[in-house]
Amino acid sequence: MxxxxxxxxxxxxxxxxxxxxxxxxxxxxxxxxxxxxxxxxxxxxxxxxxxxxxxxxxxxxxxxxxxxxxxxxxxxxxxxxxxxxxxxxxAGHLLGVEIGTHGARAIISDLRGRTLGAYGRPIDESTEADERLALVRGTVAELLRRGGISRDTLWAVGVGTPGVVDSDGVVQLGTALPGWTGLDLANKLRRSFRCPVLVENDANLAAIGEHWKGAAIGKGDVVFVLAGLSPGAGSLIGGRLHRGFGGAAGEIGSLHLLGQESEPSQLLSSSVSKLRDPLDEAAVARVLSLAQEGDHAAMHVRDRFLARLVRDVAALVLAIDPQIVVVGGWASGLDGVVEPLREQLSRLCLRPPEVQIAALGDAAIAIGAVKLAFDHAEQQLFAVDQ
CATH class of the missing domain: 1.10.10.10 (Winged helix-like DNA-binding domain superfamily/Winged helix DNA-binding domain)
Incomplete structure (x- = not known):
């Protein structure tokens, strides 16, 4: 730099x-x-x-x-x-990378944060950590190759991952990906770059991305809900990310433990015989599609899951009192997810927030990762100390 x-x-x-x-x-x-x-x-x-x-x-x-x-x-x-x-x-470039359960996505921008290119690839959910990281590196290499961009021009790299991530970029708990718990992700990826590598939880980065370029522009207090089989959330308070002491803030998918109730994934795996594996997201998608077509058993499963999601989100809304709740993840594609959320949050919360579907879609996490790199570059760009 x-x-x-x-x-x-x-x-x-x-x-x-x-x-x-x-x-x-x-x-x-x-x-x-x-x-x-x-x-x-x-x-x-x-x-x-x-x-x-x-x-x-x-x-x-x-x-x-x-x-x-x-x-x-x-x-x-x-x-x-x-x-x-x-x-x-x-004069330089910023890179944002999402490491997801089913794939990797990378976005490159200039120093003003303007997107110059994006590239993604599918990755099987059972892929082990070392092989997954190799595929992530390959995703980045292909993006740079397509854009004719030298790796040496990168000023910072932001990375989004499932799991609880500490301030050093170590995944303290990551059950969504094989071999992810305890992985020093920042250090593993840093070997591939000559610039800082910053790692953050995926829902946190999605909140940052929507606040930067999506549905939450101009909002100070934001909750982003990454609605999946085990939903997570990222929160901004006064425009700043709230990570919690150990980076575990927003893990609403664990709220069921308070009442010893069914896991969120189990809510989607009962009453429909075709759904054999509660972690099979493709099977879950089929159930949700059946619900949209009017299948009564599938509709019952979907509605029960949404009721749990609403209650999980309400707990976070009561704690933070956000201006807006942005819904992303695959649940953002469900018909009618916004209205039940609005209605139930109005009933359960002292001051119901605005509720919107994520404007950035599947790119929210990677765009938030670019913003993470952008903020780091800004600090270096305008630093006046030695």
């Missing part, structure tokens, strides 16, 4: 560089005069900072003809056109 000032060790200069770069960060093409106005710095200071940023590769001078309509200051007193500058979002 290039230094903000091309190696200058002056704290004041680094601060000035960060201020100037932030003025260009949103994509605007600005002249020196405009940068002086935006930053409050003197013209000689801005001129010196800009040269350092150009040397670092973070800023480039652009042709005034391509900078849009002329401004009043676009011609200097000498008669020469004013110089125009922009932030080089293409």
């Amino acid at each position: 290039p230094q903000l000032t091309g190696g200058d060790s002056s704290l004041l200069r680094r601060i000035n560089s960060a201020v100037t770069l932030r003025a260009l960060r949103d994509g605007a093409v600005l002249t020196l005069t405009q940068l002086v106005g935006e930053t409050g710095l003197s013209r000689p200071t801005v001129e010196g900072v800009i040269e350092g940023l150009i040397e670092s590769g973070l800023v480039v001078e652009v042709d005034p003809a391509s900078a849009g309509p002329p401004h009043s200051e676009s011609v200097r007193q000498r008669g020469r056109p004013a110089r125009h500058f922009r932030f080089r979002a293409e």
Whole structure:
């Protein structure tokens, strides 16, 4: 990652560089005069900072003809056109990776967070950890190959995974994938990259993704429900992820243990003889399809599962009082999942939240992983310490 000032060790200069770069960060093409106005710095200071940023590769001078309509200051007193500058979002890349039960997905973006490409591949749920990680690496390699992007240009990698993940990227508990509990996932993947690798729970990243580019834009307090056979949830409080002390916040799929009741998967595995394995998501999908077609036994199974999901979500809503609940995972495709949630949360909660289906669909986790990498890159980009 290039230094903000091309190696200058002056704290004041680094601060000035960060201020100037932030003025260009949103994509605007600005002249020196405009940068002086935006930053409050003197013209000689801005001129010196800009040269350092150009040397670092973070800023480039652009042709005034391509900078849009002329401004009043676009011609200097000498008669020469004013110089125009922009932030080089293409100076680096950010990678988001989802490791799921049935596949892997990777998304690449520029330094402004704009998606440049995506690639996914199926992975059998019984695949062991080492082989799964090899397939994940292959997914990333194929994405980079298709985009003509060098691995050396990556500034940060965000990774989403099922399970309880600690702050070091170790999966403390991961029952959805074989060999996942105790896996030092961050360290395993870090060997494939020359940049930081950040690992987070998948539901947490989906919440971040929907808050960044989806249904929860502009909402401060958010609950994202990843509705699967064992539902999980991610929560933002005041716009910041709430992980809990050990990263286990939002594991609503374990609420049934409080009452010694059936596991969520068992609610979908009874009354329908075709569903032999409670963890067979393909079979579950067939049951849900039968319910949509009006099969009474399947409808009973679906409704019982949704009733449990509503109660699990209500427990989290009562604890957090979110502004919005976003529903993702395969349950987001169920007909009528939103209205039962709205109705029951209105009945069970003191202040019912807004309820919406995830806007990002299956990409929510990978997009949240990109945002995780984006935030890390932002911290480095605007850091002023040594």
